Amino acid sequence: MSQNYDLLIAAIDFSKLFGTPLRGAINVQSAVFAIGAIGLNLHYGFTGLLNVGMVAFMAAGSYGMAIAFTQFGGSILIAALFGLAFSVVISIIIGVPALRLRGDYLAIVTIAIGEVMRISFRSQRLFDITGGPFGLPSIEDKAVGVSLADTIGRDWNPLYDADDPTASYGFWQLDFDAKTLWLMIIGWSLVILFTVLVWRLINSPWGRVVKAIREDEDAARALGKNVFNYKMQSLIIGGMIGAVAGILRTWDSGFVQSEQFRPQTTFFIWTVLILGGAASKWGPVLGAAIFWFTLLFVEEFIRQLVGNGWVPEWLIDSTDIGRVRLIMMGVMLAALMIFRPQGMLGKKEEALLDVR
Amino acid sequence: MRWGLVVTLCALIVSFAGALFTPPAQAQEPDHVLNGTIRAGRETVPDLVVTVSDSSGEIGTSTTNAEGQWSVPITDTGEYTVTLDVTTLPDGIGFREGATNEVIKDIPELDRAAFPVAFRLEDGGAVPLIVPDPEWQRYLNRAVSGLRVGLLVALAAVGLSLIYGVTGLVNFAHSEMVTFGAVVAFGYEALMPSAPFFIPVLLGVASGAALGFVLERGLFKPLRDRKMNNISLMVVSIGLAFVLRYVIVIYFGSAPSGFKHYLIQEAIDIGPISLPAKDLVIMPVAFLLLVLIATLLQKTRIGTSMRAVSDNPALAESSGIDINKTILAVWIAGSALAAAGGIFLGLTNIIEWQMGEKMLLLIFAATTLGGLGTAYGAMVGGLSIGFASEMSTLWLDNDLKFLVALVVLIVILLVRPQGILGVRERFG
Numbered sequence: 139m140s141q142n143y144d145l146l147i148a149a150i151d152f153s154k155l156f157g158t159p160l161r162g163a164i165n166v167q168s169a170v171f172a173i174g175a176i177g178l179n180l181h182y183g184f185t186g187l188l189n190v191g192m193v194a195f196m197a198a199g200s201y202g203m204a205i206a207f208t209q210f211g212g213s214i215l216i217a218a219l220f221g222l223a224f225s226v227v228i229s230i231i232i233g234v235p236a237l238r239l240r241g242d243y244l245a246i247v248t249i250a251i252g253e254v255m256r257i258s259f260r261s262q263r264l265f266d267i268t269g270g271p272f273g274l275p276s277i278e279d280k281a282v283g284v285s286l287a288d289t290i291g292r293d294w295n296p297l298y299d300a301d302d303p304t305a306s307y308g309f310w311q312l313d314f315d316a317k318t319l320w321l322m323i324i325g326w327s328l329v330i331l332f333t334v335l336v337w338r339l340i341n342s343p344w345g346r347v348v349k350a351i352r353e354d355e356d357a358a359r360a361l362g363k364n365v366f367n368y369k370m371q372s373l374i375i376g377g378m379i380g381a382v383a384g385i386l387r388t389w390d391s392g393f394v395q396s397e398q399f400r401p402q403t404t405f406f407i408w409t410v411l412i413l414g415g416a417a418s419k420w421g422p423v424l425g426a427a428i429f430w431f432t433l434l435f436v437e438e439f440i441r442q443l444v445g446n447g448w449v450p451e452w453l454i455d456s457t458d459i460g461r462v463r464l465i466m467m468g469v470m471l472a473a474l475m476i477f478r479p480q481g482m483l484g485k486k487e488e489a490l491l492d493v494r
Numbered sequence: 495m496r497w498g499l500v501v502t503l504c505a506l507i508v509s510f511a512g513a514l515f516t517p518p519a520q521a522q523e524p525d526h527v528l529n530g531t532i533r534a535g536r537e538t539v540p541d542l543v544v545t546v547s548d549s550s551g552e553i554g555t556s557t558t559n560a561e562g563q564w565s566v567p568i569t570d571t572g573e574y575t576v577t578l579d580v581t582t583l584p585d586g587i588g589f590r591e592g593a594t595n596e597v598i599k600d601i602p603e604l605d606r607a608a609f610p611v612a613f614r615l616e617d618g619g620a621v622p623l624i625v626p627d628p629e630w631q632r633y634l635n636r637a638v639s640g641l642r643v644g645l646l647v648a649l650a651a652v653g654l655s656l657i658y659g660v661t662g663l664v665n666f667a668h669s670e671m672v673t674f675g676a677v678v679a680f681g682y683e684a685l686m687p688s689a690p691f692f693i694p695v696l697l698g699v700a701s702g703a704a705l706g707f708v709l710e711r712g713l714f715k716p717l718r719d720r721k722m723n724n725i726s727l728m729v730v731s732i733g734l735a736f737v738l739r740y741v742i743v744i745y746f747g748s749a750p751s752g753f754k755h756y757l758i759q760e761a762i763d764i765g766p767i768s769l770p771a772k773d774l775v776i777m778p779v780a781f782l783l784l785v786l787i788a789t790l791l792q793k794t795r796i797g798t799s800m801r802a803v804s805d806n807p808a809l810a811e812s813s814g815i816d817i818n819k820t821i822l823a824v825w826i827a828g829s830a831l832a833a834a835g836g837i838f839l840g841l842t843n844i845i846e847w848q849m850g851e852k853m854l855l856l857i858f859a860a861t862t863l864g865g866l867g868t869a870y871g872a873m874v875g876g877l878s879i880g881f882a883s884e885m886s887t888l889w890l891d892n893d894l895k896f897l898v899a900l901v902v903l904i905v906i907l908l909v910r911p912q913g914i915l916g917v918r919e920r921f922g
Contacts, residue, residue, distance in 0.1 A: 235907035249854075254897050257896050261891060408732070454744070468736030468737040469733065472737070475726050476717060
């Protein structure tokens with residue numbers, strides 16, 4: 139028995155076991171989820187809006203940006219503005235019917251909008267614009283012949299070295315190519331920018347009203363505040379932050395496809411937020427890093443166990459590893475909500491809301 | 495200010511919808527044809543008139559030449575109806591059994607120059623000409639299929655609505671309870687291939703009920719005892735949905751499957767309606783289940799207490815109703831109904847791990863349309879949503895029926911947020 143145990147230790151690749159999750163925790167993906175969670179924090183943590191369709195705003199940002207880039211071409215930033223504008227439209231479509239009603243109605247409408255956007259984008263009718271089920275594999279401005287990946291990775295990248303385009307920076311498991319590193323810098327800068335921005339907003343008079351709405355909507359209304367307007371503003375601002383997350387993700391991946399916007403993305407963001415602590419300043423950032431570290435650590439661990447034949451086939455085989463990740467996310471979300479709803483950085487009295 | 499927003503919203507929805515339904519401009523190329531060669535036996539038949547029409551009307555006719563060939567140019571994707579004028583048929587030539595003089599050709603993509611259309615004629619003429627489906631018959635068939643989908647959505651929605659009414663929880667794991675029923679019944683069917691089909695079905699429904707029992711006693715009751723509020727419980731149910739869904743995909747697999755008893759079935763005709771024989775069983779059974787649940791709610795003690803608790807929990811408790819027992823009963827009944835809905839859905843479509851997830855939107859739309867928390871509302875809502883989404887496929891793409899459900903959902907929230915049968919109260 140002890141010999142088996144030694145064998146197990148020997149078979150584990152510790153460099154990968156810790157390197158892969160660490161890499162994931164600081165990668166662009168993690169910044170994307172941190173930004174998404176900052177937007178959701180404004181919705182759920184501070185305003186008490188039960189938005190379970192964050193992915194709709196990300197999809198609006200991604201597809202809006204990609205379509206603007208392919209159709210009108212030119213600047214990435216103008217394309218990104220188009221994505222932001224699209225997310226505002228989505229906020230209004232969600233907000234007008236649902237914000238006047240109880241919180242659970244907003245939940246139903248947001249998840250429905252997210253799914254309908256995904257289904258609409260993959261519709262054959264929109265083939266010329268969205269690429270239908272295939273998406274836009276290379277977001278390319280055909281008239282000029284520039285692709286998004288080239289623009290962001292080469293033309294606009296100060297780290298890009300024309301003499302050595304495949305140069306990588308870093309050490310150990312943590313070396314990144316020029317494009318990824320550049321996007322990581324952009325991503326984490328945006329994370330800091332939005333954290334500070336949201337914190338300033340929340341500590342402004344506007345933020346105090348919004349928090350009052352979260353605590354007791356009727357009381358805020360009794361004080362003469364137009365609750366609907368404040369909620370709508372919060373929905374729009376948080377939605378735009380969510381759209382930035384989508385845009386950053388598309389800059390990183392270089393393509394859009396409707397399957398990227400399945401509802402599970404929303405719930406990854408929820409787990410990130412609850413883990414870090416809703417209604418806290420740095421909760422979304424810490425949550426994203428720890429979430430990705432944990433997820434990838436367990437996944438890598440199971441992968442190595444399965445690879446070495448330490449787990450019986452009938453229980454889990456190698457095709458199931460990606461699914462285990464989603465089961466873990468579900469368990470984490472439920473367990474956090476039950477045992478530590480305030481997450482790591484939140485305050486319990488602020489996190490336990492009966493949203494109305 | 496408010497009306498301004500409403501008008502803006504309507505304009506947005508209309509323009510969004512307009513963008514969706516405008517056919518792609520690029521497809522306007524004239525070098526595609528529908529064509530064919532008409533033969534009776536081995537002989538080609540000249541001088542027959544063939545008419546092509548689409549949903550907006552006739553778009554061209556052609557007369558077969560000496561080699562029996564005809565062709566009509568088309569410019570767009572879509573569903574075309576090709577009609578052979580029976581008055582131009584020479585004597586002694588008729589259609590093969592089951593064939594009609596009208597062929598529906600669906601062209602999803604203009605990826606070829608020519609799309610062949612075949613008529614099945616036969617020399618001999620003994621076979622009588624079968625009159626084609628007229629327009630109203632297509633509508634009728636769609637309506638029947640809408641009724642079927644509506645009944646299934648209603649089955650699942652009643653459970654969701656009952657649970658919401660009694661506990662106040664929007665249960666996002668309800669879709670997985672639908673999948674669970676179908677998958678478990680499929681498993682039992684594989685275990686006992688020779689048993690009559692109703693046994694795995696009953697076992698599937700019973701497992702659904704057991705799942706409801708386990709979820710309530712093992713998860714939601716302890717959490718309610720911890721004084722967790724409904725919003726936190728809703729997030730827990732989301733987590734639960736993911737766990738259930740991906741456990742199902744690990745053990746069921748991602749490939750779709752179907753009940754072995756009913757893989758292939760001939761359609762049968764009842765008057766103008768043609769439908770698979772299994773639907774003749776499914777629809778009455780689903781309907782009976784709905785009647786049964788209504789009777790249970792009206793006539794039995796537990797049903798009365800369900801209605802009382804969902805109406806006013808405090809008053810119900812003070813009149814001596816055991817709230818926890820009622821909630822347990824609601825979970826068991828709701829979960830069993832969801833499982834039954836899933837099994838029927840698996841019978842008419844396919845069984846796959848995402849089947850519940852795909853239906854969740856329709857279920858939510860149905861419960862909201864009928865009024866969150868009202869069981870009869872969920873029935874009405876389910877039937878209307880199923881009907882509306884199926885009928886919409888007469889004009890829209892199949893995958894856009896979810897868009898129809900969403901538009902219905904948004905409009906009902908704008909106009910009558912309490913739903914069709916809901917009681918008006920203060921909403922936020």
